[in-house]
Amino acid sequence: MPLFYQKNISPTTKLAIWEIEEQETFFLSKVPLHREITHPNKRLQHLAGRYLLPFLFKDFPTKEIEIADTRKPFLPNEQYHFSISHCNKFAAAIVSSDCRVGVDVEFTTPRLHKIKHKFLHPDELRFVNSQLPGKQIDVLSILWSAKEAMYKWYGEGLVDFSEMMRTFPFELQRDGIIDAAFMKNGFHQKLLLNYRRMEELTLVWVGS
Numbered sequence: 001m002p003l004f005y006q007k008n009i010s011p012t013t014k015l016a017i018w019e020i021e022e023q024e025t026f027f028l029s030k031v032p033l034h035r036e037i038t039h040p041n042k043r044l045q046h047l048a049g050r051y052l053l054p055f056l057f058k059d060f061p062t063k064e065i066e067i068a069d070t071r072k073p074f075l076p077n078e079q080y081h082f083s084i085s086h087c088n089k090f091a092a093a094i095v096s097s098d099c100r101v102g103v104d105v106e107f108t109t110p111r112l113h114k115i116k117h118k119f120l121h122p123d124e125l126r127f128v129n130s131q132l133p134g135k136q137i138d139v140l141s142i143l144w145s146a147k148e149a150m151y152k153w154y155g156e157g158l159v160d161f162s163e164m165m166r167t168f169p170f171e172l173q174r175d176g177i178i179d180a181a182f183m184k185n186g187f188h189q190k191l192l193l194n195y196r197r198m199e200e201l202t203l204v205w206v207g208s
């Protein structure tokens with residue numbers, strides 16, 4: 001049973017990462033496939049993400065999941081808030097019965113240097129540039145995952161990553177917390193983002 005990581009954040013909010021080693025039939029015996037996904041690996045990732053939901057909370061009603069126009073999956077009665085991410089052979093999910101959540105897992109990639117000006121505010125770019133050269137890619141990976149997790153937490157799409165989601169300087173560690181803010185059309189929410197680095201894999205989640 002390749003549970004890679006689990007964190008019970010509180011009695012009402014839990015998170016886990018699954019390392020996918022099983023065949024599709026393993027997941028299909030536990031959760032339904034709601035939509036056609038032609039690429040076998042993407043289908044496996046999708047199923048593993050869904051599998052984690054009742055893994056974290058036994059009574060999670062996976063059959064009731066609907067997909068919004070923004071592609072955010074949700075439960076119409078909001079019995080649980082949840083968020084899913086996948087990357088290569090890993091699938092992550094966070095589930096909460098009482099607060100909105102967002103999660104992202106990514107492998108570190110130098111490609112982030114090329115696109116950093118698209119998702120970072122000039123103040124965030126200055127923070128990245130203030131790091132030792134060997135550490136900049138680690139900070140970039142965390143900030144990219146941080147913004148993807150915030151995007152999923154918001155869930156309503158149409159977000160300018162550099163202007164509407166802002167993170168504030170933090171000390172790079174194996175795991176830590178980042179102060180952040182989400183601002184869109186008069187809606188302003190302070191957020192605490194949690195990150196954890198596990199070798200090449202970066203995990204960020206929103207949800208306390």
Ligand SMILES: CC(C)(COP(=O)(O)OP(=O)(O)OC[C@H]1O[C@@H](n2cnc3c(N)ncnc32)[C@H](O)[C@@H]1OP(=O)(O)O)[C@@H](O)C(=O)NCCC(=O)NCCS
Pocket residue numbers: 045046047049070071072073083084085086087104105118119148151152153154155156157159161
């Ligand atoms: C939706 C998005 C965040 C997904 O990220 P990704 O790295 O491609 O993929 P991940 O594996 O981390 O996440 C995929 C999961 O996110 C969830 N998701 C998709 N759209 C979502 C949304 N609008 N809100 C919340 N969650 C969403 C789904 O659960 C999906 O998995 P599933 O289809 O198997 O259920 C990303 O594709 C996206 O659209 N980002 C915003 C685009 C943008 O404006 N970028 C500007 C950067 S400068």
